[in-house]
Amino acid sequence: MKNAFVLAGACAASFTCSVLNAHENHAARADSHAPIGVMADHMHKEGEWMFSYRYMHMAMEGNRDGDRRLSTAETLAAGPGPMGYMVAPLKMDMQMHMFGAMYAPSDKVTLMLMVPYLETEMDHETASGGRFITKTEGLGDIRVAALLPLYDYQGGKMHATMALSLPTGSIEEKDQTPASMGNEVILPYPMQLGSGTYDLRPAITWSKLNQGWSWGAQTTATIRLGGDNDRDYRLGNALDVQSWVAWNLSSAISVSSRLQWQSWQNIEGADPAPSVNPMMVPTADPERRAGRRTDLHLGVNWLSSGGHRLALEYGVPVQQNLNGPQLEVDSTATIGYQYAF
Numbered sequence: 001m002k003n004a005f006v007l008a009g010a011c012a013a014s015f016t017c018s019v020l021n022a023h024e025n026h027a028a029r030a031d032s033h034a035p036i037g038v039m040a041d042h043m044h045k046e047g048e049w050m051f052s053y054r055y056m057h058m059a060m061e062g063n064r065d066g067d068r069r070l071s072t073a074e075t076l077a078a079g080p081g082p083m084g085y086m087v088a089p090l091k092m093d094m095q096m097h098m099f100g101a102m103y104a105p106s107d108k109v110t111l112m113l114m115v116p117y118l119e120t121e122m123d124h125e126t127a128s129g130g131r132f133i134t135k136t137e138g139l140g141d142i143r144v145a146a147l148l149p150l151y152d153y154q155g156g157k158m159h160a161t162m163a164l165s166l167p168t169g170s171i172e173e174k175d176q177t178p179a180s181m182g183n184e185v186i187l188p189y190p191m192q193l194g195s196g197t198y199d200l201r202p203a204i205t206w207s208k209l210n211q212g213w214s215w216g217a218q219t220t221a222t223i224r225l226g227g228d229n230d231r232d233y234r235l236g237n238a239l240d241v242q243s244w245v246a247w248n249l250s251s252a253i254s255v256s257s258r259l260q261w262q263s264w265q266n267i268e269g270a271d272p273a274p275s276v277n278p279m280m281v282p283t284a285d286p287e288r289r290a291g292r293r294t295d296l297h298l299g300v301n302w303l304s305s306g307g308h309r310l311a312l313e314y315g316v317p318v319q320q321n322l323n324g325p326q327l328e329v330d331s332t333a334t335i336g337y338q339y340a341f
């Protein structure tokens with residue numbers, strides 16, 4: 001407290017000092033970064049670097065059509081053929097290790113690189129009652145971005161993000177299925193690791209730091225550029241709108257609540273592989289991929305001295321509407337570490 005008074009007194013005489021003070025103020029608050037599930041939420045000052053690692057887990061179990069839940073029998077019966085589907089997905093776990101770097105060559109631009117590594121696992125039931133699991137693992141789509149300030153005044157900030165997602169993730173991931181006779185065959189869309197297209201991801205982010213609490217909002221579009229990918233399809237475009245509020249329990253710890261709405265379109269085109277057969281399993285149907293979902297996330301940010309941050313966030317859907325049968329999301333969790341210097 002005494003330090004703050006000394007600083008305020010010394011600063012009263014100097015404009016430079018008040019700018020420095022404001023900057024330090026921002027950096028010294030746990031909630032000066034958004035909840036950890038939000039990407040590209042903040043910019044950096046000239047010369048600053050930040051490295052980050054996030055572990056994300058998404059758990060999906062059970063099928064849904066529209067906002068109605070389907071049993072496995074109903075999912076199998078929903079197939080277009082007279083016999084319905086031969087296979088129904090039961091559950092899927094997606095894990096992502098996301099490595100990030102940020103660097104600000106000037107106050108006018110922050111550059112960002114994000115490198116994801118994915119692990120997916122899907123559990124299925126066949127019409128005759130058998131069970132099988134498919135797994136894939138590998139590098140996802142690497143993202144490069146530039147963050148540009150639009151507004152920064154008295155704790156209120158706005159910036160634009162121009163991000164490009166590169167088709168570095170494989171779209172030819174294979175595994176064995178009961179129908180593949182011991183061979184590895186191309187798996188349906190949700191098990192692939194990338195989009196196969198260059199994707200533009202423009203975003204606008206707002207945030208405002210108040211005494212003891214803060215809020216922020218971000219809207220992001222995902223626009224698939226060019227035509228079809230090398231497997232003759234293109235994932236749907238998507239829109240993400242979210243807003244959060246954070247409260248400081250101390251200068252080192254903040255807790256947050258975030259509401260996120262996402263909407264995504266169907267796939268255009270289709271993978272020609274015989275194993276990606278829309279008559280066989282709903283995950284192989286390009287017309288059964290779209291959906292929209294609202295998630296409520298609760299989070300904690302912890303800021304330690306020396307630029308280290310640790311954060312957690314856990315979310316559950318409060319509304320979910322899918323072009324099904326499609327696996328529904330049950331929960332998302334993110335744990336992240338950030339180091340800025």
Ligand SMILES: [Cu+2]
Pocket residue numbers: 042043044050102340
């Ligand atoms: Cu950063």
